Amino acid sequence: MIPVAEALERILSALIPAPAETVSLPEGWGRVLARPVLARVTQPPADVSAMDGYALRAADAAAGARLRVIGSAPAGHPFAGAVGLGEAVRIFTGGAVPPGADSILLQEDATAGDGLVTPTEAAQKGRHIRRAGLDFAAGDAVLEAGRRLSARDIGLAAAANHPWLHVHRRPRIGVLATGDEIALPGDPIPPGGIVSSNAHALAALVRASGGEPVVLPIATDDRDAIAAAAEAAARCDLLLTTGGASVGEHDLVQSALAPQGFSLDFWKIAMRPGKPLIWGDLRGTPMLGLPGNPVSALVCAVIFLIPALRRLSGLPAGPVETRTALLGRDMPANDRRQDYVRAELARAADGTLTATPLAVQDSSMLAALARAGALVVRPPHAPAAPAGCSIEIVDLSSLGV
Template structure:
């Protein structure tokens, strides 16, 4: 296995996504639907607007009566918001109308208030109207039976508002995939514990739990397994009801990297375990029996970069959404050297400029132990294998890390 060639990032991601299945759906109220992925189209239960409505305060008229201005019209009545004028609008008449009120029968335009002068029971129109002026036509937004929101959409605040307007109070969404995970290593302690000699505080579990939640999954933190095969097996056993198992560390072939040897007797079938990328070469994927299993590097920066590239798309894929990742282009903020054989993901600040491409400036220090730079990063700059040196202003591909 040590002689297995390194897999490309795109091939690794394709293999992971191809191995996954969509989780079942569930129906939730709108108050619980934010960030969920729609499992079926949301269908409008009403037409909006339900009638031709005024888009402005002013006067409902027959457009033909205003062809020659100024035009003096009789004010036949009023149509307040929440009310209506019940009669038919006759030639030479106007109806005082307010935003949101239905047009009287016979009216085909609105003259805005600013273009009129009221004279007792009459109104003088100073600007000619055309049919449809300032009218919100029936069904302008949607009609009964329309697919207002398509399945696979990750619901945001505007989607929730649209569903409510369509008179939909519940939505069928993908269940949140349960992602079980644990770290390995005798050197690790949880935040808040006092590290002993030669121990460090583990950042991986909490960071990964946050990423899983951001992607719409449900994190199941199994803690830290000791560098003992029995402890690794016992910890992995607790993940059987999850939709995916993720390990952090122990996936390489060193004397203390025990995940493969510990779990192979329990049915671990490895699809691949090395990827041509930096940071994150020791990335493992396979299945523990029927359970998809992703092995991330133990280095915190490598683990989180790989989680962005592989785990986040996997969680979205399991919910029936667009897995991404979604790369965009930016201008380089400073010179970078040529790249080696592995695809490089450089942590970078991202400055947005109105009307122009954003500027991605890689941090001078790219050490994969530095969580501070990952926290400060707005994006990852993607450097292809064997890329030539690049100068400031050149176009580069980036993966944004923040909304």
């Protein structure tokens, strides 16, 4: 068995980001930039007013002075002339500051009538003016490559005058569930069978992590069926299998794919749940084989698939983020495997997190996993941990899982 950190390093080192494609601005949300966004314009393009009021010369605008209003400058309609001695231009938020003016007098700090304006408060030079380029200048890199685009980023790219964005294609992940005993939800369940949940949960995780799942038909415990189903994933960026990863008589994934060109990198990881995990290459397509137990499959997907999807999406990739919490109950010393213990997560009024391990940790219990908000990470040979001590957790809700 190899350590979790080594397994993840070998997986990530074998992956490269998906190729770039061009998408329209509205389609850019959630995508990862393949090249930086350089501003095509300066924002704001000229000195503009930050408030409604009067553009004037501060030297003329002492309290009680009387200035002649010579025009107006709404946003998008600059005043054509210049402000001279004793003059003012009515201006509105976003309006271009006319030449000659060096201050904005707020409308609430003035009285106006008969073509004149009288300051009730003295104006200050430079006050309430947003200078040209305050936000960004033409040529500035407003968004760097390798960034997953948020709604704020889309707005920034639009302001920088980009209708199109160069982003990494969403990685296509083939999801193949194997086993004679599983049936699709709603289909007849075979004698002794169960409803297939892994493929649907994994497809949702792929989608939540920015990938495009390609759910393949269930493959029975037959070498030819597994090989034929895997062949359909040839155009995917990664093939994800679930079930058949162990050494039982009906665990056929490796033996079925070996004649098809499958090359094994490693198998078996010192972790719980999820020891029987396969990593290799199927004729140029990376393949990650997850255990069939639902909890094992999803825990392995959190630890290995999410970082893999980040790498394929063009993001910096490494271990999933962890944080600290207080332990909600005593835990015994750990053995040689890294443990991921399902735990309920509670937040106190002061923001303190407490992770309380579930009493039963069986790797088939999806209801317990759905109730868990975190995985408590227990390193190999970790000593006994008392309730109230600080422990490391993976916050599942922060991952969208």
